[in-house]
Amino acid sequence: MTVTECAAYLRAHDGYLLLTHKSPDGDTLGSAGALCHALRRLGKRASLCPNPEITERYLSYVAPYLGESRTGETIVSVDMAEPKLYPKGFTGAVALAIDHHPSNTFFAEQTLLKAEKASCGEIVLELIEELLGAPDRTEADLLYVALSTDCGCFQYGNTDAAAHRAAARLIECGAEIAPLNKELFRSFSFARLRLEGMIFSTLHSERDHQLNLAVVTREMMRESGATEDDCDDLANLAGKVAGNRVAITVREEPDGKAHASLRTDGSVNATEICALFGGGGHKMASGCTVDTDVHILAAQLLEAVNAAWPE
Numbered sequence: 257m258t259v260t261e262c263a264a265y266l267r268a269h270d271g272y273l274l275l276t277h278k279s280p281d282g283d284t285l286g287s288a289g290a291l292c293h294a295l296r297r298l299g300k301r302a303s304l305c306p307n308p309e310i311t312e313r314y315l316s317y318v319a320p321y322l323g324e325s326r327t328g329e330t331i332v333s334v335d336m337a338e339p340k341l342y343p344k345g346f347t348g349a350v351a352l353a354i355d356h357h358p359s360n361t362f363f364a365e366q367t368l369l370k371a372e373k374a375s376c377g378e379i380v381l382e383l384i385e386e387l388l389g390a391p392d393r394t395e396a397d398l399l400y401v402a403l404s405t406d407c408g409c410f411q412y413g414n415t416d417a418a419a420h421r422a423a424a425r426l427i428e429c430g431a432e433i434a435p436l437n438k439e440l441f442r443s444f445s446f447a448r449l450r451l452e453g454m455i456f457s458t459l460h461s462e463r464d465h466q467l468n469l470a471v472v473t474r475e476m477m478r479e480s481g482a483t484e485d486d487c488d489d490l491a492n493l494a495g496k497v498a499g500n501r502v503a504i505t506v507r508e509e510p511d512g513k514a515h516a517s518l519r520t521d522g523s524v525n526a527t528e529i530c531a532l533f534g535g536g537g538h539k540m541a542s543g544c545t546v547d548t549d550v551h552i553l554a555a556q557l558l559e560a561v562n563a564a565w566p567e
């Protein structure tokens with residue numbers, strides 16, 4: 257459906273239960289929060305379905321909208337590509353999906369899909385403009401959380417002119433971007449910073465810093481006091497080395513298995529390397545889990561990547 261059709265649908269229904277996806281990120285939470293706030297401004301009953309995986313980082317943004325019920329008259333998913341991503345504990349049928357993933361499986365009765373958008377937040381912005389003229393300050397903040405997190409604070413490859421235009425619109429509508437940027441992109445828990453310190457101090461580098469390896473052990477987790485909440489994006493740390501082309505991160509899982517993530521610039525095929533260890537993924541980002549010691553897997557991956565290195 258189009259944005260106009262979707263807005264008409266939202267006006268015509270009531271009793272909304274909004275679904276955020278499994279391992280919820282800023283886009284699904286910010287988009288659902290803003291949509292919930294806007295629906296309430298329209299006089300509708302709306303709340304977010306409980307999602308037990310919401311982390312400390314995002315909880316305060318969505319707390320005013322979180323309900324206790326996992327059912328509703330009209331169930332709307334936000335930023336969700338397929339039913340596998342339903343939040344834990346939810347079973348049911350989705351009436352309307354609002355999404356930007358090209359991989360959306362059209363699992364809902366109705367779908368508003370704009371696959372060209374960098375974030376789902378931009379679609380919700382258009383919906384709110386259609387429904388209410390403009391987002392209010394609260395919605396503008398929430399939509400900025402959605403947009404800015406999904407494009408890595410306007411640094412990822414999905415950042416386009418439309419993303420910047422949406423951000424400009426949100427600033428005009430009162431989004432307070434300086435404190436939001438600090439909170440979302442420049443603040444880290446003490447435990448996270450200690451953990452990063454340990455990871456960086458044991459970083460291994462080869463091939464004139466083109467190949468970098470980080471190892472994360474359970475002992476580092478214990479010593480730093482880091483929890484799962486502190487482990488976002490650990491796989492990107494090794495790639496921060498100037499000149500990096502291939503970054504390997506091997507992490508000791510709570511059960512003692514070793515999980516590896518491979519990030520490459522495409523010169524080495526990450527899928528092919530990880531397939532050697534029973535894993536998979538994309539050409540530039542893949543992973544595998546092996547029941548072995550982290551240092552052994554790290555050495556094996558270094559050997560495999562070196563063997564596949566383009567001369």
Ligand SMILES: [Mn+2]
Binds near residue numbers: 283284406
């Ligand atoms: Mn998204």
